[in-house]
Amino acid sequence: MGIETAGGWTVPDDQERIIRTLGQACELCDLIIVTGGLGPTDDDLTRQAVAAFLDVELEFNKSILDIINAFFQRRGKTMAEKNRSQALFPAGSEVLDNPIGTAPGFWSRHGDVSIAAVPGVPAEMKLMFRNQIVPRIQLLEKGDVFVSAKLRCFGAGESDIAQKLGGLMIRGRNPLINCTCGSGDIVLHVIAHAKNKTEAAEMLEKDMSLVHNVLGGLVYAEGEQSLPAVVGKLLKQHHHTIALAESCTGGIVSQMITDIPGASDYFLGSWVTYSNDAKIQLGIPEQLIIDHGAVSEQVASVMAENVARHFGANIGVGITGIAGPGGGTEEKPVGLVYIGLQIDDTNTVEKCLFSSKNRQWIRSVAAMTALNMVRLRLNI
Amino acid sequence: MGIETAGGWTVPDDQERIIRTLGQACELCDLIIVTGGLGPTDDDLTRQAVAAFLDVELEFNKSILDIINAFFQRRGKTMAEKNRSQALFPAGSEVLDNPIGTAPGFWSRHGDVSIAAVPGVPAEMKLMFRNQIVPRIQLLEKGDVFVSAKLRCFGAGESDIAQKLGGLMIRGRNPLINCTCGSGDIVLHVIAHAKNKTEAAEMLEKDMSLVHNVLGGLVYAEGEQSLPAVVGKLLKQHHHTIALAESCTGGIVSQMITDIPGASDYFLGSWVTYSNDAKIQLGIPEQLIIDHGAVSEQVASVMAENVARHFGANIGVGITGIAGPGGGTEEKPVGLVYIGLQIDDTNTVEKCLFSSKNRQWIRSVAAMTALNMVRLRLNI
Numbered sequence: 001m002g003i004e005t006a007g008g009w010t011v012p013d014d015q016e017r018i019i020r021t022l023g024q025a026c027e028l029c030d031l032i033i034v035t036g037g038l039g040p041t042d043d044d045l046t047r048q049a050v051a052a053f054l055d056v057e058l059e060f061n062k063s064i065l066d067i068i069n070a071f072f073q074r075r076g077k078t079m080a081e082k083n084r085s086q087a088l089f090p091a092g093s094e095v096l097d098n099p100i101g102t103a104p105g106f107w108s109r110h111g112d113v114s115i116a117a118v119p120g121v122p123a124e125m126k127l128m129f130r131n132q133i134v135p136r137i138q139l140l141e142k143g144d145v146f147v148s149a150k151l152r153c154f155g156a157g158e159s160d161i162a163q164k165l166g167g168l169m170i171r172g173r174n175p176l177i178n179c180t181c182g183s184g185d186i187v188l189h190v191i192a193h194a195k196n197k198t199e200a201a202e203m204l205e206k207d208m209s210l211v212h213n214v215l216g217g218l219v220y221a222e223g224e225q226s227l228p229a230v231v232g233k234l235l236k237q238h239h240h241t242i243a244l245a246e247s248c249t250g251g252i253v254s255q256m257i258t259d260i261p262g263a264s265d266y267f268l269g270s271w272v273t274y275s276n277d278a279k280i281q282l283g284i285p286e287q288l289i290i291d292h293g294a295v296s297e298q299v300a301s302v303m304a305e306n307v308a309r310h311f312g313a314n315i316g317v318g319i320t321g322i323a324g325p326g327g328g329t330e331e332k333p334v335g336l337v338y339i340g341l342q343i344d345d346t347n348t349v350e351k352c353l354f355s356s357k358n359r360q361w362i363r364s365v366a367a368m369t370a371l372n373m374v375r376l377r378l379n380i
Numbered sequence: 381m382g383i384e385t386a387g388g389w390t391v392p393d394d395q396e397r398i399i400r401t402l403g404q405a406c407e408l409c410d411l412i413i414v415t416g417g418l419g420p421t422d423d424d425l426t427r428q429a430v431a432a433f434l435d436v437e438l439e440f441n442k443s444i445l446d447i448i449n450a451f452f453q454r455r456g457k458t459m460a461e462k463n464r465s466q467a468l469f470p471a472g473s474e475v476l477d478n479p480i481g482t483a484p485g486f487w488s489r490h491g492d493v494s495i496a497a498v499p500g501v502p503a504e505m506k507l508m509f510r511n512q513i514v515p516r517i518q519l520l521e522k523g524d525v526f527v528s529a530k531l532r533c534f535g536a537g538e539s540d541i542a543q544k545l546g547g548l549m550i551r552g553r554n555p556l557i558n559c560t561c562g563s564g565d566i567v568l569h570v571i572a573h574a575k576n577k578t579e580a581a582e583m584l585e586k587d588m589s590l591v592h593n594v595l596g597g598l599v600y601a602e603g604e605q606s607l608p609a610v611v612g613k614l615l616k617q618h619h620h621t622i623a624l625a626e627s628c629t630g631g632i633v634s635q636m637i638t639d640i641p642g643a644s645d646y647f648l649g650s651w652v653t654y655s656n657d658a659k660i661q662l663g664i665p666e667q668l669i670i671d672h673g674a675v676s677e678q679v680a681s682v683m684a685e686n687v688a689r690h691f692g693a694n695i696g697v698g699i700t701g702i703a704g705p706g707g708g709t710e711e712k713p714v715g716l717v718y719i720g721l722q723i724d725d726t727n728t729v730e731k732c733l734f735s736s737k738n739r740q741w742i743r744s745v746a747a748m749t750a751l752n753m754v755r756l757r758l759n760i
Contacts, residue, residue, distance in 0.1 A: 004391075005390075005392050007390055007391050007392060007401065008387075008390025009387055009388060009389055009390075010389075010390075010391060011388075012385050013558065017387065021387065037558075037563075037634075039538055040538060040539040040542060040552055041538060041539070041549060041559050042542070042549050042551050043551070043558045059507065063488055074735050075733065075734075076733065078557065080540055080543045081543065083539050083545050099737070100736050100741075110472075111749065119716075121561065123736075123740065123741050127738075151702045157460075158419055158420060159419075159420040159423060159459075159460035159462040159463045159482075160460055162388055162420060162421040162422070162460070162462050163460045163461065163462050165530030169421060169423070171423070178393060178423045178429055179419070179423060181419075217449070231664070244652075246634075248636050249635075250632075250635050250638025250639070251631030251632070251638065251650060252631070252635045252637040253631075254626075254630050254631030254635075255629075255630050255631040255632045255634075255635050257630070258629075258630025258631065258654060258742070259630070259739075259740065259744075261704070261706065262628070262706070263654070263738055267630075267654050267655075268651050268654060268655050268657065269651065269655060269658035269661075270650075270651070270654075271649065271650070272631065272634045272638070272649050272650035272651075272652070274638060274643070274645075274647050274648060275648050275692075277648065277649075278648055278691060279650035279694070281690070310661070311655075311658060311661075312432025312700055315402050325641055329388035333429075346613040350395065350454055355454045355455040356480050356481075356503075357479070357480060358480050358503050358507075358638065359639070359641055361480075361503055363638075363639070374483075376385060
């Protein structure tokens with residue numbers, strides 16, 4: 001599925017402004033997706049504003065009210081009077097089902113332009129986009145066909161990757177390759193367009209394999225797969241089990257791994273050994289901490305080894321570092337992180353020095369780096 | 381600091397579209413903040429587009445290039461050639477310092493309108509907004525003075541809170557109260573405007589105490605303080621220490637607590653006891669799991685008690701539940717979570733039934749609920 005994006009508008013909660021923006025957007029595109037403003041409170045103006053823009057009444061939908069009522073009953077709660085407004089829809093619109101929240105969306109038409117409204121709550125919005133909007137977009141497509149794909153990379157910076165790709169990323173090229181970055185991971189968006197789907201798909205596929213060749217192991221996935229999902233898949237494939245001892249990351253890697261449904265197939269458990277006492281309880285010899293410090297290659301190595309043995313996993317990960325803002329020294333600055341990896345009888349430790357001084361960033365990149373170490377070792 | 385928002389635009393990476401949008405925005409407002417497009421790759425078009433819009437050249441800034449070079453050297457890396465473009469700025473613009481990334485921003489003028497450009501990377505954008513843009517906005521303010529504040533609530537739904545606040549949330553009222561919601565927490569935005577700052581601040585303060593009176597313990601903080609930060613502050617104030625045993629939340633609460641700098645003052649460590657074996661290692665009697673199931677009041681209670689004893693903390697939290705999508709039964713459906721709380725010699729367990737079927741949502745609301753239980757108990 002591909003479509004050209006005309007742009008986006010963020011509109012303050014003011015009915016006149018929403019109506020004006022809908023008018024402007026109608027001139028630019030064939031489909032307007034409105035997110036948010038479908039809640040039960042007085043600042044939720046999407047229903048009224050769209051109805052006013054279309055010059056139609058708001059109609060009450062009894063069966064939707066019953067569904068909302070049932071939603072509250074399942075939680076053992078009574079529906080607040082305010083929620084009644086969520087059963088109002090612009091006349092002539094089609095109701096879009098919301099299986100995980102109280103606010104359904106709707107789909108209206110203004111001449112040739114479609115207006116879809118979905119809640120702003122991210123989980124609801126994403127689900128409804130996938131299940132309700134995408135199938136309807138596919139019916140609207142005309143003219144050149146766009147196909148796109150994502151390649152997710154970890155282990156190099158944005159500029160390094162761009163340098164490696166060279167002319168592939170040049171503007172105006174077809175396929176076009178764009179680049180966005182998150183917590184140390186880089187997402188390449190490859191977009192091809194052609195007269196028909198087959199041709200566009202061929203161009204896309206050719207570019208994808210070019211990028212794979214250039215970037216090699218830096219690419220960890222295509223599409224929407226996250227790094228924890230990729231690692232989880234590898235662990236399952238190889239019938240491995242994993243346990244973690246996290247210090248500076250404080251549970252982030254465990255949380256990332258357990259975000260994936262079915263993680264219990266390979267994830268046994270973790271220790272968050274934040275204090276030195278907690279590390280000693282994990283069996284890190286006190287003398288090792290005295291001699292080398294809690295943030296050291298030696299401690300990371302023993303953390304990985306001991307946690308694997310403790311949980312009976314064949315892979316153990318130990319992470320110890322200085323996330324800041326305090327605690328850094330000349331010799332061991334903020335951003336220094338050691339990651340130990342025990343796989344069966346082999347123990348390796350990677351020393352990382354993250355230059356950012358941002359605590360959240362250091363923690364999350366350290367967590368991603370640990371997962372990436374596991375990935376690279378299992379991919380061999 | 382308060383300012384009225386004219387709206388927002390998301391623009392595809394197309395120079396002509398950026399220029400057209402800048403033109404439209406100039407007609408609507410006194411300040412345009414452009415985020416993103418300052419990276420080193422060819423799809424980063426903000427510098428060029430703003431220069432073209434202002435009809436000025438891009439100027440090379442040698443001292444900024446030296447700073448970017450030094451940034452890479454600190455990481456023990458060589459700057460990629462691509463990064464040179466980040467030392468280019470529209471002629472006549474002021475450079476905005478970026479202490480945590482490679483891309484500096486800039487501040488330009490187009491007649492009476494200011495155009496500020498900052499990177500899109502969230503941590504960099506937020507820091508630069510606070511340190512570089514907010515002080516400059518304060519110099520731009522004219523006419524009515526707006527002051528605003530946030531009240532953060534947890535423990536009731538959006539519609540319940542709106543019902544309780546009644547007329548306070550009515551549209552057109554001054555102060556105006558808006559409402560946004562995240563992972564079960566509700567943020568109320570109170571915005572007052574008046575001829576001068578003193579008057580506006582008085583109106584705001586009056587409304588804030590009205591809301592506090594109506595909502596009581598549902599309000600956990602004002603401003604930008606997160607629930608984990610509030611809980612951390614309480615733990616520190618009361619000289620408490622805490623340890624966690626997390627099952628279905630898989631490390632989220634530990635991660636939230638350790639996100640706060642200085643958490644080592646009160647956080648000792650956690651177990652992520654994902655498997656039954658891991659629970660048994662924590663000292664949960666196997667018979668208890670056989671009799672009542674791993675997801676039970678009894679197991680949550682013993683998890684809290686044992687983890688506190690194990691780490692020598694006076695507060696222990698035990699969380700066990702079914703986050704889904706699999707694993708639910710008629711009797712124990714997806715969304716059922718038990719949270720045990722041991723404070724000194726007192727043990728309580730709360731049974732929660734989250735109606736959402738979304739795994740991420742259940743996990744994160746369960747984590748917030750656990751933190752909120754600690755907050756409510758310590759606030760008494």
